[in-house]
Amino acid sequence: MGKFGKVAILILVIVMAFSSIAVAKQKVVLRVVTRTWAKELIAYATKKLQENHPDLDIVVDAKYYEYQDTRTQLAMRLARREPIDVMTVDHIWLGQFKDLMMPIPTSKVPHYEDWIPAFRKLMEKYAPKGYTLGLYGSTDVRMIFWNKEYMRKVGIDKVYIKTWEDVKAYAQIIKANLDKLPKDVDPVGFMAGNTEHTNSRWYDYLWAAGGDILTPDEKKAMFNKEAGIRALEFYGWFLKNGMTKPEDVLSPKNGEVYDQAFLNGKFVISLGNGHWLGDTTARNVGMTHEEFSKKFGAALIPAPASGGERGATVAGGYVWGVSKFSKHPDLAIEFIYYITGPDDWNVEGTGKYGIPTVKSALDTISKLPYADIIKQALEHAKFRPTIPDYPKIAEVIRDAIQKYVMNYKTKSAKEILDEAASEVNDILSNK
Amino acid sequence: MKRWIPVVLVYIALIAWLLFSVFPFSTTLLIALKPKNAFMKFPPDYFSMKLTFENFKIVLSDKNWIKYYTDTIIIATLSAALSVLVGSLAAYSFARYEFRSKEFLMVFILALQMIPAASVIIPIYSMFATMNLLDTFLILILVDSVSSIPLIIWLMRGYFSTIPKELEEAAFIDGCSGMKAFWAVTFPLAAPGIAASAIYAFVRAFNDYIMARTLAGDRVVTYTVGLTMFTNQYEGVDLTLVSAAAFTALIPILIMFAIFHKHFIIGLTGGALKD
Amino acid sequence: MKKRKWIPILLIVPALALLIFVMMFPLGWAFVTGLKSMTLLDLMTGGGRFTGLKNYFKIFRDRLFYNSLRNSLIFVSISVIGQVFFGFLIALALKNKFVRFKSFFRGIFLLPWIASSVIVGYSWIYILDANLGFLPTLASVSPFLQMLGLNRKDWLTNPSIVIYVMSVINIWKGMPFSMLMQSAGLQSIPDTLYEAARVDGAGAWQRLTKITIPLMTPFILINLIMTTMITFNVYDVILVMTSGGPNHASEVLSLYVYNTGFTMGELGYASALSIILLLVNLLVTILYFMILRYRERRLA
Incomplete structure (x- = not known):
């Protein structure tokens, strides 16, 4: 060992000498x-x-x-x-x-x-x-967006989205007229990729339905209560009715892939996008503000038909x-x-x-x-919670959303959210 | 009639796998040659014949990209040199000498190779962090060398043991010292093995991504890490540009292999495949 | 000649020192850290606190661990069988005397093996991505591909197939290594054996089953085991392509270790996981030595 130690020290000394030259002035x-x-x-x-x-x-x-x-x-x-x-x-x-x-x-x-x-x-x-x-x-902030050109093609000139039912109604019209759109276009899309974007865009609907992520004291999960189930089932409705497909929304990498797919014309309605879609994202693909407003419409995040809060959004x-x-x-x-x-x-x-x-x-x-x-x-x-454990909790919730998108046929939203909630409670309780 | 059937079958199999091997690279090349806007619509435009070298021009005049590239070459070259030198010395000792605990040491080195990179990367990170060595050429050279040394020892030991001891002894009698006999006689004879080891170590270090991403990536950036930065630098996905960059990175390895792949194969298989 | 005694050791010292410095020390560190509760931010205090075997108990309750273990088993078994099988076939095909341009073929076949995992990862993303990929775009207009059942878009987003897609890509990338090993083996079979068989009237099939396969068995075995050991530790292409997603469906054990350590910053838990990964590797290594022993004894 003595020899090895000496060699290690020698290497160390040489390296230290070299790295210390760099500083000064x-x-x-x-x-x-x-x-x-x-x-x-x-x-x-x-x-x-x-x-x-x-x-x-x-x-x-x-x-x-x-x-x-x-x-x-x-x-x-x-x-x-x-x-x-x-x-x-x-x-x-x-x-x-x-x-x-x-x-x-x-x-x-x-x-x-x-x-x-x-x-x-x-x-x-x-x-x-x-x-x-x-x-x-x-x-x-987040808003709901739609592709005006596609909407016109399926015969909708003016779009008014105030409630979740409005979105469903439009989606049905689009689906009935899919032959008027390019092949493989989905009536509706939402983000279910591998980053926290998936969470934050879903929280809008969770809040819109009157729910919250954690209890006010930030000690326990709350997203699995009724509002959370409604919000996740809202996503599920589009999957179950063939308005979108898991593979189209579970983009493997980051949020930009989904956003760009929507800009490219993959979806007619996007349930949630940052306001920056019309600003920086559009600029990245060489689209001006005017071009964007001409091609895409926007509204506040809708509320459920009864009760709830319209315009709820993550800041x-x-x-x-x-x-x-x-x-x-x-x-x-x-x-x-x-x-x-x-x-x-x-x-x-x-x-x-x-x-x-x-x-x-x-x-x-x-x-x-x-x-x-x-x-x-x-x-x-x-705002989302800022407690130290939030990034960990966010992973669990994101996994739950992805899991629901993947298994909407066999598992209920409640089942999946309850599982996630108990995991979150574990994280919150013992560290 | 019967005789041409196997011939055709064999060729079909070879050509099928050839196409399979090349398919992803040719797709990347195709994308790299497309104008930017080809992928800003739905569905993406793969089939029109509008091609351009614009992306290659952008990439090759990008100062950062060139820096990543030179960094990588420096690391790969030095790490190949280090691992071949250190590896063949040890291999020579294992092939030529009998000594206590030789068996144990050989097994030990082989066992070290079994340690998964994922198991040691976190400790390596924190160890070198305390020594203030993160993000230096030295750390990547060391780590990359170590990942090829065990295989090189294994390979070179085989080489050295095929070279008759008598040759060396003859040189020894002629008045050479032990080391001199090694350099004058054994080393040149083991050249194919050394070439193969060097290429192996070079390619490994050249292509390393995980170590370079985790242990460096700021002052010292390899092209593999740089490639992932390309995606970020332009926010959003600029397929065409990343593809062009990826392809420029592939070309040197392609050229190197076009020239050396015979030596590599002969060296790696101990001369079994000479044709 | 008196000096001789320490020369052999001296020659080994540099290699050994490097290996110990970069492999053994870290391994010891991983072992210690595995007994601690420690995050990336605790590195600063040198710290974390000892929690004994708590991390290990947690592993046994961790569904993501079992998930990654299952993914690893699928990934390794398909990759290994595929690589060795196709490696053998291609090596056999290349052995035929009538095949021309052998080194051309061999050179091209080596390409996936020598290309960096980042380039490989990106290339395959561009082929398979649901919205931008070449294959889905091509398949939507090509009746031929539709007939082959290739007109799907969920290669990377369908949790029940993504791990198989990764395995196929790994076969594609690793086949050349098996091809080289098997070719070396095939070359060791003397031609005279085949000629004798031909004189005795044995057909091609019989020559394959009676001569080639029995004589190749040891090479195939070693190849299988080496590839198994290598493949358990492979995760870079997956990291580039899906980072283990969607919802951990392509997260193999080694990638889970990496993600836990660096994405989640849970150094203590990741170290414990990495020790488990090491044990898996050790198990395969022991198997390797047992088989080698057994062979040696049979040959002796």
């Missing part, structure tokens, strides 16, 4: 871990920061990751105390990352009062009084925070302020799109397709 490097879509935002904030500190040589070293990888990378890097300065955290991960984020005194954030109170509350949830864990960037979005190991916390706070704050919302090239969480910029919503519907939806927006 008096410039400031701001390390950022963020999502792939944030490139424009980072470029804008970098420019602002550099302009404000001409005395410093500021370099922003940003790493961009896909959704799931962002969480893993943050966890791995922070676990080894990497001095990350700025981190982008989906707000549903807040519970998981709360101990790794540096509480920011709200007094250090300009215009802190400008943030909408609901979002401020979430940002401060895990921080001591007078502090916040981060700044909430733009948010998003998504990311919190930009400063990591506990940041070497330049003040610069980092300034940086995330540029990204999330009220400045320059109306200016092109800042990367600031989506739905602002600051009051003074709310008027920019009107630039988005179906702005009035987005504004209405925003009034019904709710």
